Amino acid sequence: MENYSATGKSAIGLDANVAAALGYIIGILGLINFLIEKENKFVKFHGIQSVIYLVGIGAVFTVLWIVLVIFAVILGAISDILGLVMWLINAVLFLAFFLAMFGGLIYAAYKAYQGQMFKLPIIGNIAEKII
Secondary structure: OOOOOOOOEOOOOOEHHHHHHHHHHOHHHHHHHHHHOOOOHHHHHHHHHHHHHHHHHHHHHHHHHHHHHHHHHHHHHHOHHHHHHHHHHHHHHHHHHHHHHHHHHHHHHHHHHOOOOOOOOOHHHHHHHHO
């Protein structure tokens, strides 16, 4: 992995580490950082990594949610109790998934703010190849 510098200003006028961190918290800012940043590879990397993370996690979550809802409907047709239990499990899984996703965003933003070239598993390699 190249050594990208977290110093200097980004194309949007913020310090590089602040722009990179905000790209995780404010998803659209990650996309903006990726698209308009020409000079600072640190900001560009974290921008595209945040976008891939949000889109990838969103896609995985959507597919899993659809499967679980179908399963809950089928169980609900068999038994009201089974359907209710499955809907409760869905709610718990939704909350756990959301907290894990949010925790990942906060952690990545924290690392970016510290000026570290933190690569998320799998996603980081994809982001590095893109930039």
